[in-house]
Amino acid sequence: MTSLRDRVDSLLASLARAPELGLISILVALTVYAAAALPAFRTTGNADQILSNSTIIAILALAETLVLLTRQIDLSVGAELGLCAYLVGSALGHVGGGPPVAILMALGLGAVLGLGNALLVDLVRMPAIIATLATLSIYGGLQVVVTHGSQLYAYQLPHWLTTLYATKWGPLPAFACVALVLVVVLTAGVQMTRWGRDLYAMGSNPEAAGVTGLPVRRRTYEAFVACGALSGFAGLLYAAQYGNVDATAGNGIELTAIAAAVIGGVSLFGGSGTPAGAALGALLLIEIENILAIEKISIFAQELLQGLAIVASVAVYALVRRYSQRVGARRRRLQAAGPLSGAAVVEPAEAHP
Amino acid sequence: MTQTDRPPQAQEPVVELRDIRHGFEGVQALRGVGFAVAAGEVVGLIGENGAGKSTLVKILTGVLQPDEGTLLLHGEEVRFANPRAARHAGIAAMYQEPLIFPDLSVAENIFVGRQPSRSGFVDWSEMRDEARALLQRLGIELDPGTPARDLSVAERQLVEIAKALSLGARIVLLDEPTAVLSAREVDRLLEIVRRLREQGITLIYITHRLDEVMQVTDRVVVLRDGEKVADVRTAETSIRELVRVMVGQELAALEQRRREAKPGDDVVLAVHGLTRYGYFEDVSFQVRRGEIVGVFGLVGAGRTEVAQALFGIDPIDAGEILLDGRPFVPRSPRHAIRSGVAYLPENRLLNGLVAQLSIRLNMTMTIWQLLARLGIVRERPVDRAVDDLAGRVRLQRGSRRRAASTLSGGNQQKVVLSKWLATHPKVLILDEPTHGIDVGAKADVLRIVLEHATAGVAVVVISSELEEIQDLSDRILVMRAGRVSGEFVTPVEKDDVLHAAYGLQQRVAAGGAG
Numbered sequence: 001m002t003s004l005r006d007r008v009d010s011l012l013a014s015l016a017r018a019p020e021l022g023l024i025s026i027l028v029a030l031t032v033y034a035a036a037a038l039p040a041f042r043t044t045g046n047a048d049q050i051l052s053n054s055t056i057i058a059i060l061a062l063a064e065t066l067v068l069l070t071r072q073i074d075l076s077v078g079a080e081l082g083l084c085a086y087l088v089g090s091a092l093g094h095v096g097g098g099p100p101v102a103i104l105m106a107l108g109l110g111a112v113l114g115l116g117n118a119l120l121v122d123l124v125r126m127p128a129i130i131a132t133l134a135t136l137s138i139y140g141g142l143q144v145v146v147t148h149g150s151q152l153y154a155y156q157l158p159h160w161l162t163t164l165y166a167t168k169w170g171p172l173p174a175f176a177c178v179a180l181v182l183v184v185v186l187t188a189g190v191q192m193t194r195w196g197r198d199l200y201a202m203g204s205n206p207e208a209a210g211v212t213g214l215p216v217r218r219r220t221y222e223a224f225v226a227c228g229a230l231s232g233f234a235g236l237l238y239a240a241q242y243g244n245v246d247a248t249a250g251n252g253i254e255l256t257a258i259a260a261a262v263i264g265g266v267s268l269f270g271g272s273g274t275p276a277g278a279a280l281g282a283l284l285l286i287e288i289e290n291i292l293a294i295e296k297i298s299i300f301a302q303e304l305l306q307g308l309a310i311v312a313s314v315a316v317y318a319l320v321r322r323y324s325q326r327v328g329a330r331r332r333r334l335q336a337a338g339p340l341s342g343a344a345v346v347e348p349a350e351a352h353p
Numbered sequence: 354m355t356q357t358d359r360p361p362q363a364q365e366p367v368v369e370l371r372d373i374r375h376g377f378e379g380v381q382a383l384r385g386v387g388f389a390v391a392a393g394e395v396v397g398l399i400g401e402n403g404a405g406k407s408t409l410v411k412i413l414t415g416v417l418q419p420d421e422g423t424l425l426l427h428g429e430e431v432r433f434a435n436p437r438a439a440r441h442a443g444i445a446a447m448y449q450e451p452l453i454f455p456d457l458s459v460a461e462n463i464f465v466g467r468q469p470s471r472s473g474f475v476d477w478s479e480m481r482d483e484a485r486a487l488l489q490r491l492g493i494e495l496d497p498g499t500p501a502r503d504l505s506v507a508e509r510q511l512v513e514i515a516k517a518l519s520l521g522a523r524i525v526l527l528d529e530p531t532a533v534l535s536a537r538e539v540d541r542l543l544e545i546v547r548r549l550r551e552q553g554i555t556l557i558y559i560t561h562r563l564d565e566v567m568q569v570t571d572r573v574v575v576l577r578d579g580e581k582v583a584d585v586r587t588a589e590t591s592i593r594e595l596v597r598v599m600v601g602q603e604l605a606a607l608e609q610r611r612r613e614a615k616p617g618d619d620v621v622l623a624v625h626g627l628t629r630y631g632y633f634e635d636v637s638f639q640v641r642r643g644e645i646v647g648v649f650g651l652v653g654a655g656r657t658e659v660a661q662a663l664f665g666i667d668p669i670d671a672g673e674i675l676l677d678g679r680p681f682v683p684r685s686p687r688h689a690i691r692s693g694v695a696y697l698p699e700n701r702l703l704n705g706l707v708a709q710l711s712i713r714l715n716m717t718m719t720i721w722q723l724l725a726r727l728g729i730v731r732e733r734p735v736d737r738a739v740d741d742l743a744g745r746v747r748l749q750r751g752s753r754r755r756a757a758s759t760l761s762g763g764n765q766q767k768v769v770l771s772k773w774l775a776t777h778p779k780v781l782i783l784d785e786p787t788h789g790i791d792v793g794a795k796a797d798v799l800r801i802v803l804e805h806a807t808a809g810v811a812v813v814v815i816s817s818e819l820e821e822i823q824d825l826s827d828r829i830l831v832m833r834a835g836r837v838s839g840e841f842v843t844p845v846e847k848d849d850v851l852h853a854a855y856g857l858q859q860r861v862a863a864g865g866a867g
Contacts, residue, residue, distance in 0.1 A: 192474045194466065201454050201465050208452035213437055214466045271456035325503055 009327045015320050019265030019273075022316070023280045030287060040294045050283070050290050051176035052165060056081075056234050056241065058179045058282035060257035061264065062186055063230035065278040066223045068261055069190065071203040071270025072121065072128035074224065075254055077231040079139035080113045082250030084235030086147055089245050093156035102161065106236035107229040113139055114228020118221040136254070144247040154243025164240045175237065179279060182230070186275040199223060203270020259306060260285050263313040285309065365428060367392045367555045368413070368444075368524055373422035375408055380750075382408040384579040385422070390524075395546060395556045397566035397587070400576035400599060401793025403749065406559050409576070410528050413557070414446045415439030445517030446526040449533055451509045453501045460484035460497035463516045487515050492548050507538035511545065524555045531562060543569045561791040563592045575599055593820070596796060604796065607803040617642035620678070621811035622780045624663070627672035632658040633835040636672070640780065640811040645802065647826030648815045650854050655835040656815045657699055660782050664696035665689040677779070690719060693779035697770055697786055699815075705769035708758035712748075713739045715757045716771040742771040747797050763794025770801060781805060782813045787821060799825060819847060 015022050034041040060077050067074045088106045091097075097105075113135070120131035154162050167174040190196030198219050202209040209216050239245050264281025266273025285306060292302050366389035375383040383405045390396050400406050411417040412424070415433030423430050426442055433439040454462050460481045461468065469479040484497035493511045495504075501512065510530055517525055527546070531539045546556060546569050558570055566573055567587060575583035575598045583598040597604060622640040627633070633655035640646050650656050661667040663674065665683030674681045676692060683689045689696070698705050707715055716739050717724060724734045739753050746767040749760065757768055766786065773781065783802065787795040802825060806812050816822050822829055823843060831839035831853035839853030 188474070194468055194470060194475060197457075197461065197468060197475060198466065200456060201461075204454035204456035205452060208454055211436070211452055212466055213440075271454065321502075327503075 012320055013324045013327060015324075019317060019320075020277045020280055022320075023264060023277060023284065027280065027284055027287065030284070030291075034287075034291050034294075038291065038294050041291065046290065046294075048168070048173045048176075050287050051179075052173045052241070053290070054279075054283045054286040055175035055179040056237050057253070057256055057260055057286060058279040059182060059230055059234040059237065060253060061260040061266075061278040061282045062182055062275050063227040063234070064254075064257050064261045065264075065266050065273060065275055066186070066190070066199065066230075067128070067227045068258075068266050068268060069199040069203045069270060069273065070220060070223050071206060072220065072223065073132065073258070073268065074114075074117060074227050075129065075132040075258075076113070076117060076135040076139055077227065077234075077257055078250040078252060078254035079136050079143065080110055080228050080231035080250075081235040081238055081253060082245075082248075083113065083139050083143045083146070084109050084232035085238040085245045085249050086143060086152055086235075088232070088236055089152045089157055089161075089239040092158050092161065093152065096158060098158075099160065102158075102236055103233065106232040108232070110232020110235065111225045111229040113232065114225040115221070117228065118224035121224065122217055122220055140251070143249070147245075147247045149247060151244055151246035152239070157239060157243065161236075161240045162243055164237075175241070178237070183275050183279045190275060195219070195222070200271050203267075203272075205271070256285065256306070257282070259310050263309055265313075265317060267317075281313075365392075366390055366425070367394075367427060368557075369425040369428075370409075370413075371423045371425065373409070373412060373419045373424070375412060375417060375419050382579050383412075383419070386576065386579070386581050387422070388574050388581060388584055390555055390557065392523075392555055393550055393553045394572065395550050395558055395570045397570035397573040398557055398559045398576065399561070399563065399566060399573060399595065399792070401791075401796070403578075404576040404599075404793070405579040406576055407528070408579075410446060410526055410557075410559065413439065413444060413526060415444075440520065440522070443521055443523040444526070445520065445522035445524070446528060447510060447513045447517065447530060448528050449530060450506065451513035453504070453509045453512060455500070455502035457501055458497060459488075459495055459499050459501060459504070459512055462501050462512050463487065463497075463519055483519075484515075487519055490552075491515055491518070491545055493545065505538070507534050507542065510534075510542065514545065514549075518549075518554070522554075524557070525549065526557045526559065528559045529561065531560060531565060539565065561793075563595055563792060566595070567592060593824075596792060599792060599796060604800060604803065607800060607807065611643070611803055611807045617809070621676070622663075622813075623675040623678075624659075625673045625675075627659065627662065627674065628670050629658060629662055629667060630670050632667070633662075633832075636832075636837055638830050638837065638840070640813060642811060643806050643809045644828070645806050645812045645814060645826045647822035647829045648813060648832060649817070649819060649822055649829055649850055650832035650838075652817070654832040654854070656832050657784055658835075659832075660696055660784055660813070660815060663689070663780075663782060664694060666696075690776050690778075693777075694782065695719075695773035695776050695778035695780070696782045697773055697784060699784040699788070705772075706757050706765050708765075709756055711754045712757050712760065712768055713753040715768050716742050716753075717775060719772050720775045738775060742775055745774065746771050746801060761791070761794075763790035763797075766790050766794060767797065770798065774801070774805070778810060780811045780813070782815070784815045785817065786814065787816070787818065819850060823847070823850075 040046065060081065063077055064074060084106050087109060088102060091105060092102055117128070117132050117135055120126045120135070121128050124131070164174055169177045172180070190199060198214050201212070201214055202216055202219055206216070235250070238249060260282035261273065261278040262268065262281070263284060264273065264277035264279065266278050288305060288309065289302055292305065369389040371387045372385045373383050373387065374381070374385055386405065386409065398406055398409065408417065412419050415436045415438050418432070418434070424432065431442060433442070454465060457465060463484050464480050468475040469483060470476055481497045488495055488497065491511070491514065493515060495508060495511065501509065504512065514525065530542060534542065543565060546558065549556060558566070560566060570587045572584065572586050573590060573595060574581060575595065577599060619642050620639045621642050624639070625637050627636040636659055638646065648656050658667060662669050663683060665685045665688055674683070676694070681692060683692070683694070686696070707718070713735060717735050720738065721730050724730055724738060743753070748767050748771070749764045757765060760768065770786070786798050786802070790798070802812055802814065814822060814825060823845065826843055829841045829843060829845060829850060830837060831841070831850055833854055833856050838856065839850065841850060
């Protein structure tokens with residue numbers, strides 16, 4: 001006897017547990033609508049472009065997710081990306097090197113920058129939002145210093161890197177494949193290993209994590225370092241995508257990345273959200289951007305819409321969660337009344353006003 | 354009441370404390386406490402606030418280290434440097450508000466940090482199965498997959514217990530677990546406590562609620578002022594006895610002293626035919642100097658209304674009040690106070706306490722005028738009055754400038770009581786003075802009543818707790834449906850009083866006064 005209410009309850013409950021499902025439905029609906037309404041949207045080239053353009057934001061959102069899960073935040077991912085894009089790019093330009101060297105350099109440099117954040121958070125005991133606001137300026141300033149106001153041009157970069165953006169691996173653009181691999185790896189990492197579960201636990205209740213004896217400090221370092229490394233890697237892709245890297249590369253991109261993660265269901269209060277969700281959030285933002293560009297709607301309206309998307313998604317998550325909690329409470333009441341029915345009404349615990 | 358096939362004393366103690374002492378900042382929280390707990394024994398640890406229970410819990414769980422004394426585990430001396438050491442030794446504590454991970458499932462909350470894994474990956478189905486088995490063994494009906502966010506406080510406590518046991522805890526401390534639970538949830542928790550006991554888990558149960566102690570423990574240890582004052586088998590004691598022990602011989606001595614002082618013959622308060630139509634009619638009684646008169650009756654019998662009329666809150670339609678033999682027509686609470694009548698209202702949060710105001714202002718608001726000079730309330734006399742009153746009611750230590758709302762229920766009641774004691778009343782009317790406060794505060798209130806009666810104050814105690822009134826009063830006045838339906842000199846049979854309160858045989862719920 002599944003009533004409509006039960007069905008709605010279970011739908012919302014699964015939505016509360018896996019917000020990615022809701023996000024996918026929105027993406028599908030938007031894509032179907034845009035494909036029907038806009039001929040320019042329908043082309044394969046456009047689809048590839050959406051996927052490729054989402055990749056950098058998606059990787060930054062993935063990086064951010066690792067830190068957000070632990071109830072920290074990293075505002076410096078954009079600066080990390082910019083600095084790594086320039087330094088790794090010019091290093092490759094000077095000494096050359098294949099993909100393994102490039103990837104190792106990007107990850108390594110990013111990891112060092114992430115370690116800086118972790119040290120400020122752990123040793124100096126700065127709140128992450130302040131520490132990474134500071135490193136956003138510091139790394140951004142370093143970027144200006146090392147670039148001397150000049151820029152890196154595509155011809156200075158190795159050929160394999162500058163052609164990567166347009167390369168397709170099978171049916172998918174190479175960029176999208178890279179993003180997909182990272183989503184899979186990180187999903188396995190956070191969902192299926194104790195390491196990842198520790199991140200969730202820390203963000204869910206930091207005090208309890210400490211009392212339970214989880215390696216909280218170590219995981220904090222690891223989260224920031226991994227976030228930095230991924231941001232560095234995103235920097236390498238940035239150089240590949242744009243060819244030109246200057247002192248402003250990556251400016252402001254951290255906010256888009258955080259927005260993508262939040263839209264994807266990653267909580268700023270830690271403990272919930274998934275890498276897949278964050279990546280889908282990035283995809284949604286870029287797809288909206290793409291549609292607006294086809295419709296020739298101003299870039300300012302795009303920002304407005306991005307803001308509205310954040311508000312809407314956060315509100316929906318909050319509502320769904322509250323609803324599922326109410327369902328939980330109702331289930332409890334029913335259970336409580338079940339075996340012992342006939343007795344007095346359950347009084348709520350004496351609460352202080 | 355509990356089927357014991359093994360006398361706990363016969364076994365070697367699992368935990369033994371010897372002469373544990375601990376102090377902070379010059380305050381000696383524990384002054385040489387020692388007791389032993391056998392395997393599978395449930396020991397209740399009770400005492401007033403500040404008796405040292407929390408300090409003891411912290412020492413047992415490695416949060417604090419004793420200044421002196423030894424802790425023995427299975428006969429061997431141990432010293433816990435930190436909570437982890439205690440946990441390793443198999444001691445777990447469960448607090449009122451357990452620390453859970455709201456985003457993780459019940460199963461993962463139990464196994465967090467040590468999830469069953471296969472080649473590096475968490476084995477979710479294995480974890481869920483293990484959790485289910487564990488919960489089943491404890492008789493906890495919870496789906497291991499439920500997000501902990503959706504659990505009630507009671508369920509979170511159960512998860513915490515399951516977690517402790519899966520971590521190998523053999524000794525579980527429950528620190529006032531039931532203060533935040535509903536009656537049904539308390540029953541469930543007690544059921545689980547019994548089940549743990551059957552499985553050989555040793556439990557130390559800290560609570561303010563003596564009925565739970567009687568229900569579930571094998572033995573009770575009572576702490577007072579950092580010392581152990583009793584260590585008795587539960588079957589051989591009673592709630593009354595425990596209360597007496599908790600507050601020491603003090604109450605008994607006070608009662609004794611008061612008996613010797615013998616209430617005087619001069620009537621302080623005399624009420625003749627007092628009537629307020631629709632609320633109470635033809636109420637007559639007398640209270641002598643130093644006498645305690647209990648007023649019993651069902652809710653709505655008119656007890657509170659009479660008190661409010663005496664205090665000038667409600668009007669009087671007919672009848673006469675004599676105060677010290679002179680006619681007294683209470684015009685307002687202010688007038689009543691000035692005439693020497695004080696009234697502690699029934700609901701302290703509604704009528705007694707200005708919760709946002711500081712403790713010291715709450716305590717002295719009835720005497721601001723006396724403390725003021727030229728209309729300005731001076732600091733030092735207020736402080737002196739507050740210190741004096743706080744000592745008399747034994748208010749919890751701490752700043753007196755905090756908001757009164759930060760205090761526990763019992764201490765709030767003491768603050769309200771102080772306010773009335775500050776007026777040096779001739780007649781003290783207390784409306785449900787011990788309702789909803791912990792045992793220690795309750796005892797303090799009783800002590801204050803006895804002390805004031807001994808000092809010659811005429812006391813009227815309105816209460817729904819018959820035993821309390823029986824113990825405390827010289828005479829009991831029973832009200833029913835707005836009228837005095839009986840008057841008894843103590844000692845009196847409980848049934849007689851109840852008959853008068855219910856009106857012969859018919860059990861009228863809440864007499865039709867209002």
